[in-house]
Amino acid sequence: MVTVAEVRALARTLPRTTEHLIRDRVKFRVGSIVYVAFSRDESTMGFGYPKEERAALIAAEPDLFLLPPTADLRFNWVCCHLDRLDHGHMTELVSEAWRMVVPRFLARQRLGQ
Template sequence: MVTVEDVRRLASTLPRSSEHLIRDRIKFRVGSIVYVAFSRDETVMGFGFPKEERAALVAAEPEKFMLPSESDMRYQWVHVRMAAIDEAEMRELVIEAWRMCVPKKVYNAYVTLR
């Protein structure tokens, strides 16, 4: 199972990323934009994801992915059960959510260094 610590290790390597504790919830941001957030019990991770693609993602793997709460449907956001993903999938989800928040040149420089 992937943990918050696994996500923290990855997020700390992403340019412009910062960790915050907001209302007892761990969140990772680029500037003021949250790209990853955890439920209080750390069993669910919310992450940035294109609105137009999230229904298909949830429909394809409903045991893994969930739509956000009604109040968060206006955002580009989806949830995943931490126990349902491995480290490789977590890396992909977190990096893509972060990519949505940074300028293309920052993302391109990161990819070039990898």
């Protein structure tokens, strides 16, 4: 199980990340682009993920991943249940979501990609 505190600890290490509390929801963003957000009850985490790949991700692990609310389907976004997420998987998902919103040179410096 992953907590908001664990995600916060990772996000704080990612360059240009800022944390915001918007409508009682914790969100992490780079500039104005949100790359990770939590539900109000902190039971689910939404994160940036390529739209064209999300159906395969959800199909591979339907107990863990779910589609975002209808209003967010137009975005590169997927959600997951925090109580079913392990730390290693969280690290990968958050890092990749961050990579999607920063300049390529910064992602290469941080993640070596």
